Amino acid sequence: MARSESDTWDLANSVGATATLVAAARAAATNRPHPVISDPFAEPLVRAVGIDLFTRVATGEFEGDDGALGIPRMTDMFAARARFYDEYFAQVADAGIRQVVIVAAGLDSRAYRLSWPAGTTVYEIDQPEVIEFKTTTLSKIGAKPTTERRTVGIDLREDWPAALQAAGFDVAQPTAWLAEGVLIGFLPPQAEVRLLDNVIALSAQGSRLAADHGSVIGSSEDSLEQAQKITDSLARHGFELDYAELIYPGEHTDVAAHLRDRGWDVIRYRLHDLLTAAGLPELETADETGPATNVGFATAVLWSLHRLLRFWFEKGTDLSGYSKADLKRVQDKLNNRPRPPSTSTHPHNASPP
Numbered sequence: 001m002a003r004s005e006s007d008t009w010d011l012a013n014s015v016g017a018t019a020t021l022v023a024a025a026r027a028a029a030t031n032r033p034h035p036v037i038s039d040p041f042a043e044p045l046v047r048a049v050g051i052d053l054f055t056r057v058a059t060g061e062f063e064g065d066d067g068a069l070g071i072p073r074m075t076d077m078f079a080a081r082a083r084f085y086d087e088y089f090a091q092v093a094d095a096g097i098r099q100v101v102i103v104a105a106g107l108d109s110r111a112y113r114l115s116w117p118a119g120t121t122v123y124e125i126d127q128p129e130v131i132e133f134k135t136t137t138l139s140k141i142g143a144k145p146t147t148e149r150r151t152v153g154i155d156l157r158e159d160w161p162a163a164l165q166a167a168g169f170d171v172a173q174p175t176a177w178l179a180e181g182v183l184i185g186f187l188p189p190q191a192e193v194r195l196l197d198n199v200i201a202l203s204a205q206g207s208r209l210a211a212d213h214g215s216v217i218g219s220s221e222d223s224l225e226q227a228q229k230i231t232d233s234l235a236r237h238g239f240e241l242d243y244a245e246l247i248y249p250g251e252h253t254d255v256a257a258h259l260r261d262r263g264w265d266v267i268r269y270r271l272h273d274l275l276t277a278a279g280l281p282e283l284e285t286a287d288e289t290g291p292a293t294n295v296g297f298a299t300a301v302l303w304s305l306h307r308l309l310r311f312w313f314e315k316g317t318d319l320s321g322y323s324k325a326d327l328k329r330v331q332d333k334l335n336n337r338p339r340p341p342s343t344s345t346h347p348h349n350a351s352p353p
Contacts, residue, residue: 010129011049011107015186015246019106020049022078022181027058028071029079036278037082041109041143048137053239076281080274081212085180086114088210088299092176093117097208099175101125101164103195104156104182107134116147123169125160128153157191161198174206183213183255184295185247192253200262207302213255214295256298269297
């Protein structure tokens with residue numbers, strides 16, 4: 001059944017099932033002899049959802065299977081993505097940011113499994129039932145957050161910014177945002193733009209964002225054929241999920257371009273980059289038509305007066321005739337139009353502007 005503007009789901013069906021499948025892949029990656037990530041909570045969460053196929057994936061039953069379901073390759077891809085975002089949060093912590101928002105958190109357990117600096121607050125936004133399920137399941141196994149965790153149970157198609165602020169979010173503080181597996185077709189294109197614009201509106205100077213974007217299905221004949229193969233393979237294993245119907249049609253947002261045009265300093269990555277960084281096998285020709293290659297990755301930092309001054313200093317610009325108020329007015333304009341050319345070819349690992 002095709003998606004609609006007001007559809008509902010849980011972790012065992014529709015788009016919610018993809019969150020469970022991704023958690024199963026993280027569990028399988030964690031259980032490998034030489035894991036590139038550690039997510040000890042993924043397997044118990046997947047078991048609690050109760051989908052037999054996904055539990056088998058989580059325990060590593062398919063690790064030697066190179067069939068149409070492609071579990072080992074899928075595990076590589078999601079492990080590389082998880083590692084990429086784990087390292088993003090390590091950089092965020094080193095930069096001094098202490099306010100984190102995970103959008104559409106699903107079965108993400110970073111508030112429980114990562115080491116956070118003292119004073120960090122992690123906000124998780126997702127459907128109320130998903131939040132409650134995860135909280136209850138992890139409590140039953142004795143898991144405790146490693147920092148202050150605040151949950152915001154709301155659909156992203158509703159007024160989540162108001163709910164986030166009601167939970168204590170401080171718009172004056174720099175924020176580290178994560179939109180993992182959200183902006184890849186699971187929202188209507190116009191909802192993706194609204195989400196990004198809300199993030200921008202809520203972000204103080206020095207805020208950061210990491211996200212994947214595009215459409216996990218894409219529109220090429222090869223991609224659609226691959227999606228159908230995944231659907232058919234899932235059905236053969238006893239689970240009905242039409243992969244292509246999970247995706248809203250239309251042209252999905254280029255997150256990197258959207259942020260860059262609004263004054264953010266952006267770096268793009270490809271799946272190949274993430275796999276290489278994790279020490280995992282590169283994509284082979286057969287993988288290059290699959291759904292995952294239609295997705296790009298980006299990290300971004302909000303342009304600020306400090307960063308602007310550094311940019312001008314490096315260019316040798318004479319600022320002697322400008323007051324701080326003059327420069328602030330320029331900064332305000334930059335945050336609402338395309339920014340000056342950047343040399344952002346290196347990771348954002350400096351202190352926030």
